[in-house]
Amino acid sequence: MKMPLTLLGGVLLLAHFDAQAGAVIVAANSDASTLDQAQVQQIFMAKANKVGSANAVLIYQKPGAPARVAFDDKVLGKPGPQLTGYWSKLIFTGRAKAPLEEVSDAAVVNKVATTPGGIGYVDDAAVNDSVKVVFSF
Amino acid sequence: MNRLLIAAACAAALSLAPTADAAVTISGFGQVVVGTTGDDAEPFPERNFDSDADFKEESLFAVQVSADLNEHIDVIAQVLARGDKDFDAELAWAYANMRLGDAFKLKVGRQRLGLFRYSDYLDVGYAYPFIRPPVSVYNLGFNNADGLSLSHDAQLGDWYSQAQLFVGGYSGDARFGGVYLDTKLKSLMGASWTMDYNDWLSLRATYYKADVEHVRGTSLDTLEALLTGNGFGALASTLVYDGDRGVFWGVGAQIDRGNVLLVAEFTRTTIDDSLYAPTDGWYLSAGYRLGNVMPLLTVGSKTSDAKLELLDGIPTQNPFYLPILGAVSSQAADEDYAGIGLRWDFMSNIAFKADYTRYRSDISGVPDSDLISAGVVFTF
Numbered sequence: 001m002k003m004p005l006t007l008l009g010g011v012l013l014l015a016h017f018d019a020q021a022g023a024v025i026v027a028a029n030s031d032a033s034t035l036d037q038a039q040v041q042q043i044f045m046a047k048a049n050k051v052g053s054a055n056a057v058l059i060y061q062k063p064g065a066p067a068r069v070a071f072d073d074k075v076l077g078k079p080g081p082q083l084t085g086y087w088s089k090l091i092f093t094g095r096a097k098a099p100l101e102e103v104s105d106a107a108v109v110n111k112v113a114t115t116p117g118g119i120g121y122v123d124d125a126a127v128n129d130s131v132k133v134v135f136s137f
Numbered sequence: 138m139n140r141l142l143i144a145a146a147c148a149a150a151l152s153l154a155p156t157a158d159a160a161v162t163i164s165g166f167g168q169v170v171v172g173t174t175g176d177d178a179e180p181f182p183e184r185n186f187d188s189d190a191d192f193k194e195e196s197l198f199a200v201q202v203s204a205d206l207n208e209h210i211d212v213i214a215q216v217l218a219r220g221d222k223d224f225d226a227e228l229a230w231a232y233a234n235m236r237l238g239d240a241f242k243l244k245v246g247r248q249r250l251g252l253f254r255y256s257d258y259l260d261v262g263y264a265y266p267f268i269r270p271p272v273s274v275y276n277l278g279f280n281n282a283d284g285l286s287l288s289h290d291a292q293l294g295d296w297y298s299q300a301q302l303f304v305g306g307y308s309g310d311a312r313f314g315g316v317y318l319d320t321k322l323k324s325l326m327g328a329s330w331t332m333d334y335n336d337w338l339s340l341r342a343t344y345y346k347a348d349v350e351h352v353r354g355t356s357l358d359t360l361e362a363l364l365t366g367n368g369f370g371a372l373a374s375t376l377v378y379d380g381d382r383g384v385f386w387g388v389g390a391q392i393d394r395g396n397v398l399l400v401a402e403f404t405r406t407t408i409d410d411s412l413y414a415p416t417d418g419w420y421l422s423a424g425y426r427l428g429n430v431m432p433l434l435t436v437g438s439k440t441s442d443a444k445l446e447l448l449d450g451i452p453t454q455n456p457f458y459l460p461i462l463g464a465v466s467s468q469a470a471d472e473d474y475a476g477i478g479l480r481w482d483f484m485s486n487i488a489f490k491a492d493y494t495r496y497r498s499d500i501s502g503v504p505d506s507d508l509i510s511a512g513v514v515f516t517f
Contacts, residue, residue: 041336042292047290047292047297048292050239055208063485063486077336078336080485081429081482081485081488084263084485084486084516085263085264088166088258088261088263089257089258089261091164091201091516092164092257092264092516093249093257093258094201094230094232094234094244094248095257097162097203098164
């Protein structure tokens with residue numbers, strides 16, 4: 001029996017779909033609108049310093065955390081040490097402060113929801129009503 | 138004295154942060170590097186390595202304290218202890234950083250001069266791939282200065298522009314050729330401009346000029362004293378750096394795409410009306426990422442054209458003809474560097490580096506040298 005093309009396509013898509021489906025989140029009451037990848041990169045690499053109308057407060061996860069590994073690679077294009085190298089240049093020249101690092105998706109959600117200007121990334125499953133999604137990856 | 142200095146820097150930062158909102162962050166970086174020039178022990182330029190394994194020459198530790206005074210101003214102090222100064226802690230930076238609007242920042246105080254691509258984080262080995270930024274270019278011994286800098290950052294379509302203007306001066310011990318020389322520069326001013334295209338191309342240009350007040354501690358001091366003491370004061374002033382204009386300019390480019398890293402810089406330094414030979418330096422580095430390991434090849438060269446024309450106006454019967462000829466010709470340099478290095482990021486915030494660099498000089502009497510080094514760089 002021939003599989004309809006769309007179903008086949010869907011199966012192939014599922015087969016390639018990465019385990020990590022993540023979301024970039026801001027507080028539910030933030031006035032930030034949805035962002036494209038370039039904007040997300042600029043914010044998380046301290047080149048743009050606003051989330052909506054508030055000063056950005058960057059919330060990363062610890063190096064090695066699954067959400068971080070996926071985010072650094074797929075969204076920022078700087079996996080692992082490339083990103084920490086980039087940040088060390090900013091921190092030790094006084095250009096930017098080290099971003100906060102939270103230990104889990106739940107901790108990130110909590111921090112983002114309660115910090116004006118907070119922005120972070122979590123697995124889709126951790127998103128709740130206290131935050132809203134501005135970018136998916 | 139050193140512990141007092143660190144304590145004072147921390148106390149200053151903390152005392153300036155009185156409000157509950159003020160955040161004080163302490164971070165740091167360092168490296169432990171060992172190097173040797175092998176059994177031949179020929180000197181390697183700008184460094185003091187010899188046949189023994191030297192753990193101090195390039196090792197260093199630094200602590201940086203920053204305190205937010207309010208939304209617009211933070212103060213930053215960085216205390217650095219270098220192995221080549223017996224780990225005597227010094228205040229490398231201490232400045233107030235003011236955000237003026239979204240794009241402008243004003244820094245007042247002791248800060249890094251943006252002469253080279255890696256200037257801003259020269260001491261942060263963790264931030265660059267080679268074990269040391271190539272000596273063919275990175276041989277200007279002063280990296281920090283006191284003054285004001287105004288910087289402007291802007292996203293212009295696919296380009297991210299960072300421009301900086303600096304005005305100030307320098308007074309301290311600058312390291313040239315592995316030796317610390319008492320150096321004073323006035324009216325030190327310049328600009329640097331970096332343009333980054335998307336996330337893979339970076340172009341940079343920089344221009345600085347200064348009035349050299351003095352550089353003391355070289356054999357030129359003795360020659361000057363001899364000349365002035367024997368009625369050749371005018372001749373002495375054509376040789377020394379005092380009161381002369383120094384100019385530095387450089388261009389650089391970096392491609393960091395996928396697994397490939399290519400970086401190159403070219404610089405030219407001159408000091409008018411002195412025996413300082415106009416010096417050109419360049420390097421090209423190519424690296425390739427294999428997971429967390431990056432092998433790296435670097436080539437570079439430094440040439441200085443001795444100002445032999447300075448001898449034209451001096452009769453050969455002048456009793457100081459030979460010492461002057463010696464001083465002027467000793468400025469000549471024609472050096473080539475070729476090296477292979479490795480960086481391995483084996484843990485978060487820690488990397489291992491190794492390097493083998495060959496130094497060859499075409500000036501007769503200057504011996505060739507090989508430098509083997511390895512180390513661990515980290516941030517915390």
